[in-house]
Amino acid sequence: MTCRITARVVPSHRRAFGVAALAAACLLGSLAGGVPASATSTAPTAGLAAAAPVAATPARRIDPRRIKPDVLKRNRLYRVGTMTGAGCAPASQVPLDSSANLLAYYRSTLPCLDQAWKGSWRKLRKAGVKFRAPKVVVHNGSSSSPCGTPGRLSFYCGQNKTIYMYDAEIVNPWNAYPGDEYSHGLTRLAATHTLAHEYGHHVQQLVGILRTIGPRYKGKLERRAELQASCLGNVWLSAQRDAYPILADYSQRPELWRYISVSNHGSLANQAYWTDRGYASAQPGDCNTFKAPGRTVS
Ligand SMILES: [Zn+2]
8 A cells, every 4th residue: 555645835824725735646556465555646736846746657457357346345354343543642733843743743643543533443343353553654665665665655565564755745745835834734733644644554453454455456446445544534533522632723724624635545526525525524434435335435
């Protein structure tokens, strides 16, 4: 699973439609090893320079007959109920102006993700699905993982259950607007949302969804997996809104999702639909993208 989200803060953020740009690219790939998939993003035209696109790796389709619909459509994950607040400490306000500080922010946020998801795991545990916390590292685009070298992307590697967060996609926009609290708030939102999205892939890994989809499946199932990861990320954001009140500060939140424009994530409307859906209910059961009508995952 390779993913990217690029936060781009537009200088004209106080004008209509100039709030911010979040460009996200997340791709299924390398779940069981091999060459990672790559991102093909359609970056917004406004804002800072985007991270360079990563060279594409030809995708190999797996045999659809190997897909186990029960794991995808009727997973026990959908029956865990509403996620509750995990009593997390307030979000760290460390500036995201360097790789070291970005790592500190992610490391301070990860325990809240662990606690919250572990708290939702009771029924899954009874069913024999073990919970394991992932690791998080910050990379500069040149690091490798057991899942390969994805380049300038944030991604999740199921082989070693590690989230790899790309530093420049957050540090660069942060440093582009020194002293601009509004821009920094949006950039922190992008960082938090990306981590929560990648954690969503980790949850998919633990409950067998990623393994079922396979390492290099492209197309509809990939979009459903990506939209689900964003939905799951927003389940967590919603349940921990006391500790991470970041979204409450942005009345123009729908504007954020307008700028997400990556083909493997589906249409903008559907990205907004699934992130809002997860945030509205805080229930993983509302993130069943695999059973959803095609029009909501296009
Ligand atoms: Zn993703």
